[in-house]
Amino acid sequence: MRQGGTAGLVLVALEVAAEPELARISRAMQARLSSDARFSRIAGGEAAWSEADELRIFAQRHLLSPLIRPEIFETAALRRALEEVLRGLRSSAAPLVARYALPDPIGAFPAWLAMLGADHRLTARDGAWFVTGREAPRAVILAVIAGGGTEMAAQEAGLAAITDAFTLAEPGPARLLLAGPAVIAREASRGIRADVDRIAVISTLLVVALLAWRFRSLLVLAALAVPVLLSVALGIWLTGLFFGSVHAIALGFGVTMLGVTLDYPVLLLGHRKHHEAAHGTRARIRGAFWLAVATATLGLGGLVFSGFPGLAQLGVLAAIGLLAAAAATWWLLPPLVVAAQLAPVAAGEARWVHRLEGARRFRAAAIALALLAGGALLAVGGPRWETDLAALSPVPDAARALDAELREALGAAEAGQFLLVRGPDAQTVLQRQEALLPRLDRLVEAGVIGGYEAAALILPSMARQLERRAALPAPELLAARLAEASIGLPFRPAAFQPFEAAVAAARVQAPWSPAELADTALGLRLAPLLGQRGDGWQGAIQFRGVTSVAALAQALEAPGAVFIDVRTELDGILAGFGARSVWLLALAGLAILLVLALGLRRPARILRVLGAIAAAQIVTLAVLRFAGVSLSPIHLAALLLVGGVGLDYALFMARENLDMEERARTLRTLITCNAMTLLTFGLLATCATPILRDIGATVALGAALSLGFAFLIAAPPRLPARLPQ
Amino acid sequence: MFSNLAEVPERRARFTEERRFAALDQPLHSQGRLLWRRPDLLEKHTEAPEAETLRITGDAVEVALPGQPMRAFSLAAQPQLRGFVEALRAPLAGDLATLERLFDAELSGAPIAWQLRLVPRDARMRQAMAGMEILGALAEPREIRLRQPNGDAQTLLIEPLP
Numbered sequence: 001m002r003q004g005g006t007a008g009l010v011l012v013a014l015e016v017a018a019e020p021e022l023a024r025i026s027r028a029m030q031a032r033l034s035s036d037a038r039f040s041r042i043a044g045g046e047a048a049w050s051e052a053d054e055l056r057i058f059a060q061r062h063l064l065s066p067l068i069r070p071e072i073f074e075t076a077a078l079r080r081a082l083e084e085v086l087r088g089l090r091s092s093a094a095p096l097v098a099r100y101a102l103p104d105p106i107g108a109f110p111a112w113l114a115m116l117g118a119d120h121r122l123t124a125r126d127g128a129w130f131v132t133g134r135e136a137p138r139a140v141i142l143a144v145i146a147g148g149g150t151e152m153a154a155q156e157a158g159l160a161a162i163t164d165a166f167t168l169a170e171p172g173p174a175r176l177l178l179a180g181p182a183v184i185a186r187e188a189s190r191g192i193r194a195d196v197d198r199i200a201v202i203s204t205l206l207v208v209a210l211l212a213w214r215f216r217s218l219l220v221l222a223a224l225a226v227p228v229l230l231s232v233a234l235g236i237w238l239t240g241l242f243f244g245s246v247h248a249i250a251l252g253f254g255v256t257m258l259g260v261t262l263d264y265p266v267l268l269l270g271h272r273k274h275h276e277a278a279h280g281t282r283a284r285i286r287g288a289f290w291l292a293v294a295t296a297t298l299g300l301g302g303l304v305f306s307g308f309p310g311l312a313q314l315g316v317l318a319a320i321g322l323l324a325a326a327a328a329t330w331w332l333l334p335p336l337v338v339a340a341q342l343a344p345v346a347a348g349e350a351r352w353v354h355r356l357e358g359a360r361r362f363r364a365a366a367i368a369l370a371l372l373a374g375g376a377l378l379a380v381g382g383p384r385w386e387t388d389l390a391a392l393s394p395v396p397d398a399a400r401a402l403d404a405e406l407r408e409a410l411g412a413a414e415a416g417q418f419l420l421v422r423g424p425d426a427q428t429v430l431q432r433q434e435a436l437l438p439r440l441d442r443l444v445e446a447g448v449i450g451g452y453e454a455a456a457l458i459l460p461s462m463a464r465q466l467e468r469r470a471a472l473p474a475p476e477l478l479a480a481r482l483a484e485a486s487i488g489l490p491f492r493p494a495a496f497q498p499f500e501a502a503v504a505a506a507r508v509q510a511p512w513s514p515a516e517l518a519d520t521a522l523g524l525r526l527a528p529l530l531g532q533r534g535d536g537w538q539g540a541i542q543f544r545g546v547t548s549v550a551a552l553a554q555a556l557e558a559p560g561a562v563f564i565d566v567r568t569e570l571d572g573i574l575a576g577f578g579a580r581s582v583w584l585l586a587l588a589g590l591a592i593l594l595v596l597a598l599g600l601r602r603p604a605r606i607l608r609v610l611g612a613i614a615a616a617q618i619v620t621l622a623v624l625r626f627a628g629v630s631l632s633p634i635h636l637a638a639l640l641l642v643g644g645v646g647l648d649y650a651l652f653m654a655r656e657n658l659d660m661e662e663r664a665r666t667l668r669t670l671i672t673c674n675a676m677t678l679l680t681f682g683l684l685a686t687c688a689t690p691i692l693r694d695i696g697a698t699v700a701l702g703a704a705l706s707l708g709f710a711f712l713i714a715a716p717p718r719l720p721a722r723l724p725q
Numbered sequence: 726m727f728s729n730l731a732e733v734p735e736r737r738a739r740f741t742e743e744r745r746f747a748a749l750d751q752p753l754h755s756q757g758r759l760l761w762r763r764p765d766l767l768e769k770h771t772e773a774p775e776a777e778t779l780r781i782t783g784d785a786v787e788v789a790l791p792g793q794p795m796r797a798f799s800l801a802a803q804p805q806l807r808g809f810v811e812a813l814r815a816p817l818a819g820d821l822a823t824l825e826r827l828f829d830a831e832l833s834g835a836p837i838a839w840q841l842r843l844v845p846r847d848a849r850m851r852q853a854m855a856g857m858e859i860l861g862a863l864a865e866p867r868e869i870r871l872r873q874p875n876g877d878a879q880t881l882l883i884e885p886l887p
Contacts, residue, residue: 092771094744098748491748491750
């Protein structure tokens with residue numbers, strides 16, 4: 001919401017060294033970066049504004065100051081002002097009084113300063129800014145990357161220049177920390193990219209090793225890769241075609257997710273007997289295979305309707321990828337398989353299957369466990385929904401925390417609530433804000449807010465400046481009143497000459513527009529508060545120390561102004577998500593049920609398959625709930641993926657009337673599939689990016705449980721009595 | 726001389742002050758007590774004609790006027806005031822390093838009657854203070870004279886208390 005001017009802002013922090021050392025590094029970095037054309041502004045050591053800024057603003061004080069009204073120039077008011085100046089000259093502030101109050105005895109400039117409320121949490125020492133109130137010293141530099149930092153390449157170059165300047169300053173043990181929108185943007189994409197790259201390499205190696213061990217043939221490996229590569233390529237291409245571009249989350253998660261399509265060729269090859277014609281294998285697994293494909297596509301495709309752009313893309317990517325991989329497995333793979341005589345190594349001794357099948361006597365215990373988990377889940381009120389949208393951010397927690405801390409140190413207002421004032425031009429926005437200022441001041445007095453920041457505080461509208469100009473008395477009148485006011489006071493007749501000259505000059509001064517402040521320190525403060533948006537202008541009034549959002553919202557209803565509570569808006573989105581995702585799961589479940597009913601026909605089989613899936617989902621949800629995890633939209637995607645994978649397992653397990661050899665093939669194949677999923681998603685669980693970590697842990701846990709429950713619940717209860725030859 | 730000054734852990738004194746301003750046709754007088762304590766505390770209690778307490782510790786400045794809330798600010802934010810404070814505090818502390826960092830210092834006379842002339846190095850500080858002279862005897866500063874660029878001047882006479 002605060003784009004444009006602040007997107008290129010970088011907050012630089014230096015710490016872990018003594019203060020003089022940090023000051024030295026800060027000065028060296030400022031000197032180097034100031035002469036670098038890639039930055040439009042470097043600040044980090046000067047007082048709040050430069051002397052030149054101060055002189056210009058001081059000269060404009062009679063139009064800017066809220067103090068200027070006709071009454072302030074009455075003789076009695078002037079008399080009180082002169083007595084106050086004399087008191088000031090007796091006090092220890094005398095040097096300042098002599099410098100500022102003699103040319104400004106009515107205090108127009110300090111009144112304007114006070115209204116600005118320049119309560120910076122930074123102090124300038126030795127040419128460097130330090131954060132006040134910290135035990136360990138921390139120096140801060142503010143850098144703005146030229147061009148608004150909207151281009152990734154410009155941001156990268158700017159951030160690299162800062163890091164270089166730090167290194168060249170010979171920092172010793174000191175540490176460099178960076179925050180701000182530019183850094184957040186980089187961390188987000190870099191974090192996901194680094195994680196995905198690393199995981200992709202390691203998990204590919206592990207999965208290839210596993211498959212090589214399982215099938216012992218390079219040719220098989222190559223054949224297995226065909227459907228997966230096709231599905232990823234087709235998925236990304238078509239998703240990009242539909243949406244224009246592919247979301248980082250969709251890409252990161254989607255590609256990993258499509259890794260499970262490796263299951264399809266593995267299922268086909270794993271079930272092939274030696275020298276069997278391809279259609280023979282296909283005939284045996286046809287039902288289970290296509291049911292699994294259809295249900296998984298339905299489930300993950302349901303994400304299209306989740307309402308989150310990233311997840312909708314993920315749904316499309318998944319649906320296309322799954323169908324593509326299935327089609328390639330079914331129609332492209334068999335000719336390859338037959339031509340190359342690919343088959344798993346001998347099914348071997350099937351006796352282990354008997355021993356393993358014996359484990360099915362724990363079936364009742366498995367059902368009891370699922371019921372227990374479901375009961376416990378109900379007892380605590382079901383799964384917990386994530387209410388903090390920040391949890392969805394791909395930026396590591398530490399980077400976000402540092403950003404918040406440095407922003408606060410720089411006195412940036414909280415971004416939780418603001419009042420957006422709109423108008424056709426800048427002056428209208430300023431006038432509308434001015435109409436609100438008395439109400440805002442009452443809110444400060446009432447303690448509803450601690451303070452606020454508004455463009456109209458920094459720069460009054462031109463109309464208001466002209467009103468003030470009209471309140472200034474004519475030179476002769478002011479001279480006469482000053483003479484009368486100073487009777488009996490020790491001021492020399494010429495003492496207020498500078499004051500009289502300044503008022504006379506102000507009577508013909510032109511009012512300032514925002515452009516006038518652009519190259520001062522105040523311009524940097526004004527920029528995020530007032531700007532052009534589309535065909536109009538808007539200014540955000542920001543608040544500090546809000547104690548009651550409701551009272552604030554109520555008090556600020558005004559024409560052309562919209563109160564925005566970021567928190568509530570986000571909470572609303574998430575609350576909607578919670579309700580919507582329940583519907584989504586129910587609908588996906590219904591569609592899957594219909595397809596299963598059509599495909600499996602026999603109620604007992606449908607019940608076994610559904611029971612296995614439901615048990616796996618319930619236990620996964622219960623584990624997440626009792627581990628204190630709140631469910632975000634990303635978890636929903638992960639659970640749908642678990643459902644898809646679980647259906648694979650359950651459907652293949654549920655096939656009836658198999659001989660022991662086929663049973664062994666199924667078990668081996670499913671264990672291979674499961675191991676691949678665990679390897680890939682288990683690795684994902686070690687990521688630094690929170691959302692990838694959540695996906696990894698959820699899918700790995702869910703897939704393992706799915707295989708267990710599929711074996712215990714979905715498989716037909718009785719074994720064939722003997723091995724048919 | 727500076728090592729002599731630095732050996733005193735605490736000083737108490739009475740002061741009388743005279744200020745002359747270009748804008749006024751007569752000088753302003755005030756008096757009160759001074760307290761300095763190692764390493765960096767300086768307190769100036771003005772008693773007449775109007776009470777005021779100025780307390781400086783390190784960079785932190787507090788000003789208290791009777792019947793008004795105390796005001797606090799940092800010297801770091803007021804580079805012009807820093808000159809005044811350090812010109813007074815650094816000689817009392819025997820802090821030659823700070824003095825030489827901020828001023829061109831010139832010492833003359835004998836230990837029994839010495840004179841220290843200070844001119845700010847920083848141009849910004851020079852706008853507020855043209856120069857300063859500190860007159861002293863042995864380890865005691867006795868008189869501080871301060872000139873501003875516009876002709877304003879202030880003289881502080883210090884009378885040590887036991």
